[in-house]
Amino acid sequence: MSQKLAELADPNKVLDFLERQTAADPLNRPILYALGHAYEALARAALQRLERASSAAPYLLAARAYRAAYFGDWVEARRLLLELRQSRGPQPPNTDSLLQYIEGRLAGAQQGGILGGDSEQKVPTPCPDPLPMCSAPTPELREALRQSLEKDDPESLYRQVFTATELGRRAFLSLEGLEDSPERQARRAEVAEQQGDPIEAILHWRKALELAPANLWLKQELARAYLDNQDLDDAEPIVTELLKTAPGSIDVHRLAARLYFESERYNEALPHLLKVAQAEPSDLSYRAALGRTFLVLGQPAEAIPHLEAALEIDQDGSLHIDLSSAYRRLGDRKRADELLQRGLSLAQKANQAVH
Known part of the structure; x- marks a missing residue:
C-alpha cells in the first residue's frame, strides 16, 4: 500500500x-x-x-x-x-x-x-x-x-x-x-540493506515473515534478499512456492528470471524473462538478460533486438561484445567488428576507472 x-x-x-x-x-x-x-x-x-x-x-x-x-x-x-x-x-x-x-x-x-x-x-x-x-x-x-x-x-x-x-x-x-510486528522487522531489513549489511537484512525479512507467514510481499522480499546475496539455494524454494501461489505476478516472474538466469539454467529462465520483457520493456537489465539467454541458447537473431535495446546501460563493454557475437554468428562481420571495438574500448575505460 x-x-x-x-x-x-x-x-x-x-x-x-x-x-x-x-x-x-x-x-x-x-x-x-x-x-x-x-x-x-x-x-x-x-x-x-x-x-x-x-x-x-x-x-x-x-x-x-x-x-x-x-x-x-x-x-x-x-x-x-x-x-x-x-x-x-x-x-x-x-x-x-x-x-x-x-x-x-x-x-x-x-x-x-x-x-x-x-x-x-x-x-x-x-x-x-x-x-x-x-x-x-x-x-x-x-x-x-x-x-x-x-x-x-x-x-x-x-x-x-x-x-x-x-x-x-x-x-x-x-x-x-x-511491539514487534512484520512492519517493524521489514523496516529494519530495509535499513540494513541501506547500510550494506545483507545478512542482517535477511535476518529481519525472515523474522517479518515468521510474524506474517502468509504475506506474499514478505516472501518476495525475502527471496529478493537471498538473490541479492547470491544465496540461490535459499531463494529457490520460496520462488517455487510463489510461482504456484501467485503465477500472474510480474514481480514473481522477475524473481524466477533472476534465480534461473543467475543459476545458468537458461531454458528455465527464458519464459520468465519473456514475460518481464513483455510487461516492462523499458527495464533494460532484464532485456539484457533475455538477449544473453537467447544467445546462450543458440538463437542470435532473437537475441539482437534485446541486446541492442540494452546497450545504453553497458558500463563495461560486455553487452557490446555479446551483441558483436550475435551479429558474427549471422554473418554480419562489419557490424560485429564495430561493436567489438566499442566493447573493448568500454572495457578498457572501465578497467582504468577501477585502477
Missing part, C-alpha cells in the same frame, strides 16, 4: 490521507509504515529532481550528505560536505552544523566505537541535534514540507529532502517503539 500511495500524482493528498489515519489510530503499524514510506518517496523524488537540475550542485551535495548521515554512513557524508565547502557555489543552510555533528560522531567512533553497535543498525541515525528542524514540532515540519512542495527551485528541493526524511524518520521511530 505504501508504494502505491506514494506514487500518486498529488503527494499532499497521500500525506493528508495517511496523517488522518495516523491521527485516528496512532498505534496502527501498517499505517505508520506506509506514512514513513510516503515521506521517503518524497525525499527520493526531490533528490532525483535535484540530480536533474543543472544549477543545483551545492544543494545536491548537501542533500546527499544528509541522506548518507541518515543511514549512518558518516565517512561518505563528511566527504560530500567537505567537497561542498571547497566549491564556489552557495552554501545551503545547516551544512556547517551538519558537518560539525558528523565530525563529532566520527571522533566518538574512533574513541569508543560508536559505529556498528547493534542499536545503531536497527534504525536510522537520530536527527543531528544542531539542526533547527530536529526540535521543530511535527505539525510545523509538515507545514514546511507542504510549502516547499509548491516550489521547484534547488533550495526548496533541498528542504524537501531534509524535511521529508526527518518526518519519515519520526514515523518509523514511532513504529520502532511499538
Whole structure:
C-alpha cells in the first residue's frame, strides 16, 4: 500500500490521507509504515529532481550528505560536505552544523566505537541535534514540507529532502517503539540493506515473515534478499512456492528470471524473462538478460533486438561484445567488428576507472 500511495500524482493528498489515519489510530503499524514510506518517496523524488537540475550542485551535495548521515554512513557524508565547502557555489543552510555533528560522531567512533553497535543498525541515525528542524514540532515540519512542495527551485528541493526524511524518520521511530510486528522487522531489513549489511537484512525479512507467514510481499522480499546475496539455494524454494501461489505476478516472474538466469539454467529462465520483457520493456537489465539467454541458447537473431535495446546501460563493454557475437554468428562481420571495438574500448575505460 505504501508504494502505491506514494506514487500518486498529488503527494499532499497521500500525506493528508495517511496523517488522518495516523491521527485516528496512532498505534496502527501498517499505517505508520506506509506514512514513513510516503515521506521517503518524497525525499527520493526531490533528490532525483535535484540530480536533474543543472544549477543545483551545492544543494545536491548537501542533500546527499544528509541522506548518507541518515543511514549512518558518516565517512561518505563528511566527504560530500567537505567537497561542498571547497566549491564556489552557495552554501545551503545547516551544512556547517551538519558537518560539525558528523565530525563529532566520527571522533566518538574512533574513541569508543560508536559505529556498528547493534542499536545503531536497527534504525536510522537520530536527527543531528544542531539542526533547527530536529526540535521543530511535527505539525510545523509538515507545514514546511507542504510549502516547499509548491516550489521547484534547488533550495526548496533541498528542504524537501531534509524535511521529508526527518518526518519519515519520526514515523518509523514511532513504529520502532511499538511491539514487534512484520512492519517493524521489514523496516529494519530495509535499513540494513541501506547500510550494506545483507545478512542482517535477511535476518529481519525472515523474522517479518515468521510474524506474517502468509504475506506474499514478505516472501518476495525475502527471496529478493537471498538473490541479492547470491544465496540461490535459499531463494529457490520460496520462488517455487510463489510461482504456484501467485503465477500472474510480474514481480514473481522477475524473481524466477533472476534465480534461473543467475543459476545458468537458461531454458528455465527464458519464459520468465519473456514475460518481464513483455510487461516492462523499458527495464533494460532484464532485456539484457533475455538477449544473453537467447544467445546462450543458440538463437542470435532473437537475441539482437534485446541486446541492442540494452546497450545504453553497458558500463563495461560486455553487452557490446555479446551483441558483436550475435551479429558474427549471422554473418554480419562489419557490424560485429564495430561493436567489438566499442566493447573493448568500454572495457578498457572501465578497467582504468577501477585502477
